[in-house]
Amino acid sequence: MVKKSGAQILVDTLQEQGVDTIFGFPGGSVLPIYDALYDADIRHILTRHEQGAAHAADGYARASGRPGVCLATSGPGATNLVTGIANAYMDSVPLVAFTGQVTTGLLGRDSFQEADITGITMPVTKHNYIVKDTRELAGVIREAFYIATTGRPGPVLVDIPKDVASNEIEYQDPGPVNLPGYHPQPVPPAEQLNRAAAAILRSERPVIYAGGGVVSSGAHRELRQLAEMLLAPVATTLMGLGSFPGDHPLSLGMPGMHGSKYANYAFCECDLLIAVGVRFDDRVTGKIDCFAPRAKILHIDIDPAEIGKNVRVDIPLVGDVRQVLAALIERLEAKLPGAWQEKIDTWKKEYPVTYEENGHLKPQQVIREIYRVTGGQARITTEVGQHQMWAAHYYTYTRPRSFISSGGLGTMGYGFPAAIGVQVACPGETVFDIAGDGSIQMNIQELATAVNYELPVNVAIMNNGFLGMVRQWQELFYNRRYAYTELVNPDFVRLAEAYGAAGRRVTTAREVAPALEEAVAAQKPVMLDFVIEREENVLPFVPPGESLDHML
Amino acid sequence: MRHTLAVLVENNPGVLARVAGLFSRRGYNIDSLAVGRTENPAVSRMTIVVEGDDRVLEQVTKQLHKLIDVIKINDVTVDEYVDRELVLIKVSADSGQRGEIMQIADIFRARIVDLGRRTITLECTGNDGKINAFEESLRPYGIKELVRTGKIAMLRGNRFTNLNTNGNREDEQ
Ligand SMILES: Cc1ncc(C[n+]2csc(CCOP(=O)(O)OP(=O)(O)O)c2C)c(N)n1
Ligand SMILES: [Mg+2]
Numbered sequence: 001m002v003k004k005s006g007a008q009i010l011v012d013t014l015q016e017q018g019v020d021t022i023f024g025f026p027g028g029s030v031l032p033i034y035d036a037l038y039d040a041d042i043r044h045i046l047t048r049h050e051q052g053a054a055h056a057a058d059g060y061a062r063a064s065g066r067p068g069v070c071l072a073t074s075g076p077g078a079t080n081l082v083t084g085i086a087n088a089y090m091d092s093v094p095l096v097a098f099t100g101q102v103t104t105g106l107l108g109r110d111s112f113q114e115a116d117i118t119g120i121t122m123p124v125t126k127h128n129y130i131v132k133d134t135r136e137l138a139g140v141i142r143e144a145f146y147i148a149t150t151g152r153p154g155p156v157l158v159d160i161p162k163d164v165a166s167n168e169i170e171y172q173d174p175g176p177v178n179l180p181g182y183h184p185q186p187v188p189p190a191e192q193l194n195r196a197a198a199a200i201l202r203s204e205r206p207v208i209y210a211g212g213g214v215v216s217s218g219a220h221r222e223l224r225q226l227a228e229m230l231l232a233p234v235a236t237t238l239m240g241l242g243s244f245p246g247d248h249p250l251s252l253g254m255p256g257m258h259g260s261k262y263a264n265y266a267f268c269e270c271d272l273l274i275a276v277g278v279r280f281d282d283r284v285t286g287k288i289d290c291f292a293p294r295a296k297i298l299h300i301d302i303d304p305a306e307i308g309k310n311v312r313v314d315i316p317l318v319g320d321v322r323q324v325l326a327a328l329i330e331r332l333e334a335k336l337p338g339a340w341q342e343k344i345d346t347w348k349k350e351y352p353v354t355y356e357e358n359g360h361l362k363p364q365q366v367i368r369e370i371y372r373v374t375g376g377q378a379r380i381t382t383e384v385g386q387h388q389m390w391a392a393h394y395y396t397y398t399r400p401r402s403f404i405s406s407g408g409l410g411t412m413g414y415g416f417p418a419a420i421g422v423q424v425a426c427p428g429e430t431v432f433d434i435a436g437d438g439s440i441q442m443n444i445q446e447l448a449t450a451v452n453y454e455l456p457v458n459v460a461i462m463n464n465g466f467l468g469m470v471r472q473w474q475e476l477f478y479n480r481r482y483a484y485t486e487l488v489n490p491d492f493v494r495l496a497e498a499y500g501a502a503g504r505r506v507t508t509a510r511e512v513a514p515a516l517e518e519a520v521a522a523q524k525p526v527m528l529d530f531v532i533e534r535e536e537n538v539l540p541f542v543p544p545g546e547s548l549d550h551m552l
Numbered sequence: 553m554r555h556t557l558a559v560l561v562e563n564n565p566g567v568l569a570r571v572a573g574l575f576s577r578r579g580y581n582i583d584s585l586a587v588g589r590t591e592n593p594a595v596s597r598m599t600i601v602v603e604g605d606d607r608v609l610e611q612v613t614k615q616l617h618k619l620i621d622v623i624k625i626n627d628v629t630v631d632e633y634v635d636r637e638l639v640l641i642k643v644s645a646d647s648g649q650r651g652e653i654m655q656i657a658d659i660f661r662a663r664i665v666d667l668g669r670r671t672i673t674l675e676c677t678g679n680d681g682k683i684n685a686f687e688e689s690l691r692p693y694g695i696k697e698l699v700r701t702g703k704i705a706m707l708r709g710n711r712f713t714n715l716n717t718n719g720n721r722e723d724e725q
Contacts, residue, residue, distance in 0.1 A: 118566065119566075119569065122566075122569065122570060122573055123573060123577055126620070127619075127620040130565075130566075147620060179620060180562065180623045180715070181561075181562060181617075181619070181620055181621055181622050181623040181624075182620050303618070304614050304617070305611065305614035305615050305617070305618055307614075308607070308610065308611075309611060
């Protein structure tokens, strides 16, 4: 038998799990772990804030489909991860977070840099652990990766006291994972599939409502096959963008509060809503009593608790989205176009998602240009606000994992560190963070990380001088009283330069394309400051609490 | 309606916090909760009495199932079952009242477990209804202190809620 320290066991088990990159930030209680990492064949990216590490690991996971890994010290290091963990939880991202902890003898005594991080993260993790014995470490790490990546993915946190990391033990392989209470169900019973297929064949006005579950189960091909077979229009949620090609004739774009009018009308008029890997978020449903009033609802999801959580479901199909879609397709036959397809096309012509040009620089225009310059092949991340919604509407996503955004938690400051993680996962690809002038300042310190590791991420700031989304609500619902939403911003160009990145300000439409082309060509981080129309609004817009057909 | 759930959990530290946190976070009402170990030392059993309609109960069950430490859930209320609770009640009793109190204890098959100069402490087991009635009968004498364990329950006959036994009805997903 071999003698190994806990830290060595951690490193070895990470390698066994195929981990090639960790995003982290050191401190006292993780010193033994860092010492073991120093010689390991694992890339460590030092972010400048632990929140950055968590979001970067999350971006890495969303872009690659592999679990993201982050590491922080005890106390403040661990609490700084919390927003990133909660963000990954809301969007079902496979993330494994490791935190240092005070030594076992000091636990529970308010010791220096002690924080009860398993207690704190209980509601925002799929599961978490504190390991109090080095002999349990390898088994726990295997379980953590297994839980994070199977079933409905999500974050798992493993808290490791310093002595557990430094103690040496005779290493014994813990064997395969055995969790008596955890058995994700891959496919529903055949009768249930038959019932669903019959309902689909009977339906005259089907609509597919596709979300993040399609992306995480890798079901984009099956989704397309189903849609084309049924000639069913497909609305993709913010989390589902790219799971169905945005330029496909059957694409409805995004539904919901900031959705396209035609997606929302289709939801209101359909007789069958095929919900695939979605969770009926209030931002999608609007007033719940009026949601899809004429439709039977068929809900496919890996998480049984999502069935019937927010809306009544007529036909639940619990299982892996890809396997369920494949099993359904076998039971279906192609349909011919009819009045429903015509109606959808009329709506699409009548209510296009569009904006007015007025000579000022418009954010929609900038994003359209990013699409053109990158040939639609970039990986886009976003912050949270108006720019996020414009990024959802005006860049056309045709591949899964090409649009990466904080959906459930709506975390300002997510996009830039996420872009760093995406760039690490996808070297050689063009990555853009479409940012707001407010959000970018929430994790701007990560410019140092991008420069440090020569990660050529591009940041396109839609600079409106406002916390624009909040301002929009103040304009519409608070009588234009702009309480504390106007921003006094730094000079983003000089700021980028101070960090060693490139910066450029763009104020006219004419300069947009050349600036973007230069940024994409530059093999270094670039921050573009697009000074846009200050009071542009995101439209269409379903006011909160209204039904989907009440759009501004 | 009230439902009694028998929930088998891995005997891990924090499992009680996970279950309690889930109920408070999602706004489900717990009427009572009793935890203890089972014939298998690696497994604990929680008996949770929860108030809610079928929809709430379905969500409670599904959300509980999502906890990795939760192994199995049975809603015993849908079957024939026995349930018991233990109560300790300390009542004021001067020597003149003791006879009456002892008679009440007799009727409820309660036991006197302690006798003070001015108090009597009684122990009684039974279902909800019996314990409530017992408490009401003693109220006139002045209840000084009362503690209930929370309900525990078990299916009747050849049906089981423990692991590795057949003939049980595992809760529907
Ligand atoms: C961490 C965090 N704090 C507050 C909010 C609330 N919020 C949502 S959008 C928004 C404005 C964002 O401003 P900016 O980044 O400039 O984007 P814009 O809407 O102007 O495009 C705010 C404050 C949030 N989503 N996240
Ligand atoms: Mg702004």
